[in-house]
Amino acid sequence: MKSLLLLFFLAFYFVPEAHSQSLPEPRQSPIGLTRAMIDDTYIKVMYGRPSVRDREIFGTLVPFGEVWRTGANEATEITFTHDLLIHGEEIPAGTYSIFTIPNPNEWTIIFNSGLGQWGNYSYDRSLDIHRFTVETTPTSEHVEMFTIALEEGTNNYVTLQMMWDNVKLGFDLEKVN
DSSP states (O other), X not given: OHHHHHHHHHHHHHOHHHHOOOOOOOOSSOEEEEXXXXXXXXXXXXXXXXXXXXXXXXXXXXXXXXXBOSSSSBOEEEEESSOEEETTEEEOSEEEEEEEEEOSSEEEEEEESOOSOBTTTXXXXXXXXXXEEEEOEEEEEEEEEEEEEEEEOSSSEEEEEEEEEEEEEEEEEEEOO
């Protein structure tokens, strides 16, 4: 029996087609991860990081007034371990997709319960759990790669910042006591 297993292993090892699989091509837009703590609440955001690459971004590549996946590849997802107060609404702990609707001076931020989505192709408004609008401000310098950052405030909140090209916006995530 041992010799049969050894023979199988050797055949598998020395026949490249038997065990080789082509690796996926590297993505043009790498995966970004940012995380923070508010007291004992863990917050994590995973997103795709597209680059400007000499393209006109807002209003062209990312059309104004349309739902955007908020990054590249899969829809951006946020996870938090305790309930948070987000722009006046208490959101239960869990994982949510973040979609946005960019406009020239403000963006609509959407927390959606549909997970594992590629882009915004299967976005379903009926799964929205919270929508709100935040104003944008111009950045002081060009931001080549789309960036989401969690900037720690106090023990009670962090600010989620989004920056790309020449646009910046942010909103607070506050721990519910």
